[in-house]
Amino acid sequence: MVWSYESKISTQDLQPDVLKSLSLIMIAQAQESFLKKARQDKMKDSVVAKVAHATSNLYQDAMKQCQKLNVKGILPKDWITTVTAKHSYLQALAQKYQASVAKNAQAFGEEISRLQQAKKLLADAAAVGGTLLDFTDLQGTIQRSLAAAKKDNDFIYHEVVPEPAALKPIDSAVIAKPTAISKPLNSKSIDLFEKLVPLVVHEALNAFESRRSEIINREISKVRESTQLLDSILVSLNLPASIEDLSGQSVPQSVVEKSLAVQAKGGLHALESMMNNLPELLTRNREIITESTKLLDEEAASDAQMKEKFGQKWTRTPSTKLTETLRSEADKYNAILNNAIQADNIVREKFNNNKIYIDILGKTEAELSKALPAANAASALKDSPVVKKLREFMAEVDAIKAEREVMESELKGSTFNMSSAFLSSLAKDGAINEDVISNQQLDQVYGPLVEQVQDSCRRQEILLSNIQDANTQFSSAKQTDTSAQQREEVLRQLATGHNTFMELISNLEEGTKFYNDLTQILVKYQSKCSDLCFARKTEKEELLRDLTQSIANQPSQNTPSAPAHHATEPTAAPRPTAATSSARKASSTKFPTGNNCATTNCCTTTNCCTTTKCCTTTNCSTRNALPYTTWVPRLLYTTNVYTTLHRIYSYASRIQSI
Numbered sequence: 001m002v003w004s005y006e007s008k009i010s011t012q013d014l015q016p017d018v019l020k021s022l023s024l025i026m027i028a029q030a031q032e033s034f035l036k037k038a039r040q041d042k043m044k045d046s047v048v049a050k051v052a053h054a055t056s057n058l059y060q061d062a063m064k065q066c067q068k069l070n071v072k073g074i075l076p077k078d079w080i081t082t083v084t085a086k087h088s089y090l091q092a093l094a095q096k097y098q099a100s101v102a103k104n105a106q107a108f109g110e111e112i113s114r115l116q117q118a119k120k121l122l123a124d125a126a127a128v129g130g131t132l133l134d135f136t137d138l139q140g141t142i143q144r145s146l147a148a149a150k151k152d153n154d155f156i157y158h159e160v161v162p163e164p165a166a167l168k169p170i171d172s173a174v175i176a177k178p179t180a181i182s183k184p185l186n187s188k189s190i191d192l193f194e195k196l197v198p199l200v201v202h203e204a205l206n207a208f209e210s211r212r213s214e215i216i217n218r219e220i221s222k223v224r225e226s227t228q229l230l231d232s233i234l235v236s237l238n239l240p241a242s243i244e245d246l247s248g249q250s251v252p253q254s255v256v257e258k259s260l261a262v263q264a265k266g267g268l269h270a271l272e273s274m275m276n277n278l279p280e281l282l283t284r285n286r287e288i289i290t291e292s293t294k295l296l297d298e299e300a301a302s303d304a305q306m307k308e309k310f311g312q313k314w315t316r317t318p319s320t321k322l323t324e325t326l327r328s329e330a331d332k333y334n335a336i337l338n339n340a341i342q343a344d345n346i347v348r349e350k351f352n353n354n355k356i357y358i359d360i361l362g363k364t365e366a367e368l369s370k371a372l373p374a375a376n377a378a379s380a381l382k383d384s385p386v387v388k389k390l391r392e393f394m395a396e397v398d399a400i401k402a403e404r405e406v407m408e409s410e411l412k413g414s415t416f417n418m419s420s421a422f423l424s425s426l427a428k429d430g431a432i433n434e435d436v437i438s439n440q441q442l443d444q445v446y447g448p449l450v451e452q453v454q455d456s457c458r459r460q461e462i463l464l465s466n467i468q469d470a471n472t473q474f475s476s477a478k479q480t481d482t483s484a485q486q487r488e489e490v491l492r493q494l495a496t497g498h499n500t501f502m503e504l505i506s507n508l509e510e511g512t513k514f515y516n517d518l519t520q521i522l523v524k525y526q527s528k529c530s531d532l533c534f535a536r537k538t539e540k541e542e543l544l545r546d547l548t549q550s551i552a553n554q555p556s557q558n559t560p561s562a563p564a565h566h567a568t569e570p571t572a573a574p575r576p577t578a579a580t581s582s583a584r585k586a587s588s589t590k591f592p593t594g595n596n597c598a599t600t601n602c603c604t605t606t607n608c609c610t611t612t613k614c615c616t617t618t619n620c621s622t623r624n625a626l627p628y629t630t631w632v633p634r635l636l637y638t639t640n641v642y643t644t645l646h647r648i649y650s651y652a653s654r655i656q657s658i
Contacts, residue, residue, distance in 0.1 A: 012074050013074060015070065015071075015074075017065070017068055017070050017071050018070075018071050018074055018075070020065055021062065021065040021066050021068075021071050021075065023178065024058070024061050024062035024065050025062045025066075025079075025083065027058055027062075027176050027177070027178055028055060028058035028059045028061075028062050028083075028086075028176075030176035031051070031054060031055045031058050031174065031175060031176040032055050032086075032090075033176075034051060034055075034175045034176060035048070035051045035052055035055050035090075038051050045097045045098070045100040045101050045104070046097075046098075046101050047173065048097045049094045049095075049097035049098040049101060049170055050094075050170065050171050050172055050173035051173050051175065052090050052091075052093045052094035052097060053090075053091070053094040053170040053171070053172050053173075054172035054173050054174045054175070055090045056086075056087055056088075056090035056091040056093075056094060057172060058174075058176075059083055059086045059087040059090060060087045062083050063080070063083045063084050063087055066079065066080045066083055067080065078132060081128060081129050081132060082129055082132055082133065084128050084129065085125045085126075085128045085129025085130075085132065085133055086125075086129075086133070087125075088121045088122070088124045088125035088128065089121075089122065089125040089133065089135060089138075091121050092117075092118040092119075092121035092122040092125065092138070092142070093118075093138065094170050095114045095115070095117045095118035095121065095170075096114070096115065096118045096138070096141070096142055096145070098114050098170050099111045099112075099114035099115045099118065099145070099149075102114060103149070107159075108149060108152065108153050108157045108159045109153065109157075109159035109160050109161045109162055110162060110167065111149050112146065112149045112150060112153060112161045113161050113162050113163070113164060113167060114167065115142055115145055115146040115149060116146065116161075116164075117164045117167075118142050119139075119142050119143065119146060122135055122138060122139055122142060126139070195419075197419055197422075197423065198423075198426065200422075200426065200431075200432055201419065201422045201423055201426060201432065203434075204418075204422045204432045204434040204437075204438075205418055205419065205422065207434050207438065208416070208418050208434065208438045208441075208442075211438050211439075211442060212416070212442060215411075215442060215446050215450075216411050216412065216446075219407075219411055219446075219449065219450060219453050220408055220411055220412075222453055222457065223404045223407060223408055223453055223456070226404075226456065226457050226460055227401060227404060229460075230397065230400070230401075230460055230464065231499050232499075233464055233467075233468075234397065234467070234495070235492055235495045235496050235499065236492070237467065237468070237471045238488045238491055238492045238495070239390065239394065239467065239471065240252075240254045240390070240391070240394040241254050241255055241488075241491040241492075241494075241495060242471075242474070242488060242491070243387050243390045243391060243394070243474070250369065251365055251368045251369050251372065252491065254495075255361075255368065255491065255494055255495075256365055256368070258361060258494065258495065258498035259361045259362070259363070259365070259368060259498075261498065261502070262358065262361040262362055262498060262501050263361075263362055265501070265502075265505050267358070267359075267361070267362030268355065268358050268359045268362050269362075270505070271351060271358065271501065271504055271505065271508070274505075274508040274509070274512060275347070275348065275351065275508065277512065278344055278508070278511060278512070278515070281512065281515035281516070281519070282337065282340065282341065282344070282515065284515075284519060285333075285337060285515060285518055285519055285522055286337060288519070288522040288523065288525075288526050289330055289333050289334060289337070289522060289525075291526060292326075292330060292522075292525060292526045292529040292530075293327070293330050293529075295526075295529050295530060295533045296319075296323050296326060296327065296330075296529055296532075296533070298533070299319055299323070299532075299533045299536050299537070300319040300320060300323065302537075302540065303316075303318065303319040303536070303540070304319075306540060306544070310547060313547055314543070314547075315543075316539060316540075316543055319536070322532075322536075323532070326525075326528065326529055326532070329525060330525075333518075333521075333522060333525070336518070340511070340514065340515075343507075343511070344511065347504060347507050347508065347511070350500055350503070350504060351500075351504055353500075354493075354496060354497045354500040354501070356497075357493045357494050357496065357497030358497045358498075358500070358501045360494060360497070361494060361497055361498055361501070371490070372487060372490055372491070373486045373487045373490060384474075386470055386473045386474045387474065389466075389470045390467070390470050390471065390474060393463060393466055393467045393470060396463055397463065397467075400456060400459065400460060400463070403452075403456060404456060407449060407452055407453060407456070410449055411446070411449055414445050414446065414449075416441060416445070418437075418438075418441065421437055421441070422434070422437065425437060
């Protein structure tokens with residue numbers, strides 16, 4: 001049983017018995033596919049009967065496996081029902097086709113017995129899985145065949161119908177068979193965990209690759225620089241064309257070979273096409289960088305605007321600090337593109353300087369011959385010792401170039417299995433001495449190659465010295481005139497054109513690959529910028545929402561008291577209580593009361609009355625009555641209309657009594 005490490009939930013469908021059940025079902029289904037194909041192709045009845053019987057047996061094996069207790073509760077119930085029904089159905093189908101075989105053999109009793117058996121098996125299948133599978137057509141076919149066979153046997157043949165147990169078993173033809181799983185399933189598949197190593201091993205591998213790349217680049221640079229120096233000196237000496245053109249009329253063989261090489265690479269048209277594609281590739285990369293930096297600038301401007309608006313409340317990391325790495329990457333990519341532009345200009349300048357001679361090399365041999373100026377014959381020097389020496393030296397030049405091509409391919413193609421070496425060191429010592437292990441392996445593999453490069457450079461120096469001496473003798477011995485000098489100059493320019501063409505083709509192929517690789521890197525860079533800006537935008541919206549909500553929830557400051565004349569609704573004067581009335585009575589001067597004034601109902605102060613009733617006799621001084629200027633403002637501050645009217649009536653009564 002397989003268990004999940006995190007959730008601890010058993011994956012019961014991966015139990016061995018369940019997997020075996022699934023495997024048996026799939027094999028039976030595969031066999032059934034062959035059965036359908038045999039019936040569609042109308043193969044012999046005996047063949048179809050054998051295939052059907054084998055299919056029925058495979059479903060029987062699957063049915064037994066599915067009925068185990070630890071499997072039965074896991075698989076869907078209709079699976080087991082379907083497998084059981086198909087076992088009976090396919091057995092009935094096999095009996096039906098075997099009955100046809102018996103009929104063709106004129107064994108009519110056997111035919112009836114097999115049809116009866118097929119009818120019974122099909123009834124069992126319908127009883128088990130009739131709701132899932134449709135057996136109507138086969139039931140009708142068997143019923144009609146059985147009725148016809150019985151009728152013929154009863155009236156014509158009168159053969160004994162044997163018991164089912166007495167019938168000969170039907171042979172099986174198993175076609176679908178399980179095959180072992182090959183590892184890996186696909187030859188192109190990659191083990192995802194093959195390079196999964198400890199961190200220290202990974203760092204050691206990176207350091208080793210850096211050392212290896214340094215050695216390869218250094219040695220290949222030496223080889224190419226030496227070869228370029230060799231070619232330039234030979235071109236300046238017009239070799240080997242000068243020793244091949246002793247007749248002064250035909251095209252030298254080396255020039256013909258250079259012409260064919262140029263034509264094989266596409267000639268001038270290929271160069272122009274590749275050069276015209278470079279600006280488009282450059283523009284595409286430049287646009288990606290521009291668009292990426294534009295996204296960063298817009299995000300920075302938005303962040304600065306929010307910072308200016310909210311001040312210290314805008315607490316998130318500034319964009320200038322967060323995008324510092326991305327902006328440095330953009331500067332690096334811009335510098336790379338600027339260097340590429342300078343290199344493209346150099347390539348274009350070389351192309352313009354050698355365009356004429358590259359075009360000539362792209363023509364046929366007859367057109368080449370016309371393009372070369374004719375010169376006086378120098379056939380007398382054809383078999384001279386100096387010419388033989390020069391030819392031997394040219395053969396050595398070709399050998400050195402061939403050796404260098406092999407050396408360059410070996411430098412690039414060397415492979416190492418450093419993972420096992422570093423893992424062994426880590427397991428043995430508990431640490432990795434990367435410096436010692438890497439230098440050991442590198443010296444072992446690249447040591448001989450480095451010595452070959454150095455030896456090749458030494459031999460080239462000696463060879464060039466010998467070539468220059470021999471060419472000086474050859475030039476002195478050769479009769480020269482103006483036409484010969486013109487011819488040699490054209491041959492020299494053609495050789496230069498060939499070398500320049502090969503160099504430009506190589507540079508343009510590398511440049512095209514460089515721009516395409518850089519495009520993929522820049523697209524990833526643009527995606528990083530876009531993701532950052534989107535994340536920053538989401539962060540800004542959330543922070544802005546929080547700030548807005550916090551500002552809205554802040555309590556307002558206390559408002560200043562409004563002046564009296566700003567009041568729109570007067571406030572009702574509080575009614576005096578019993579306590580205030582008693583205090584007023586205790587602190588005020590008592591006035592005489594008359595017969596009609598009760599003591600509690602008389603005025604106690606000069607400015608107010610304790611009740612709504614006031615004195616009605618002369619024993620209460622007129623000063624007990626409130627003056628007009630006092631009771632009118634109080635009246636105006638009253639909000640209860642009923643109280644106001646009542647007070648007006650009381651005050652009016654007092655004034656009238658006074």
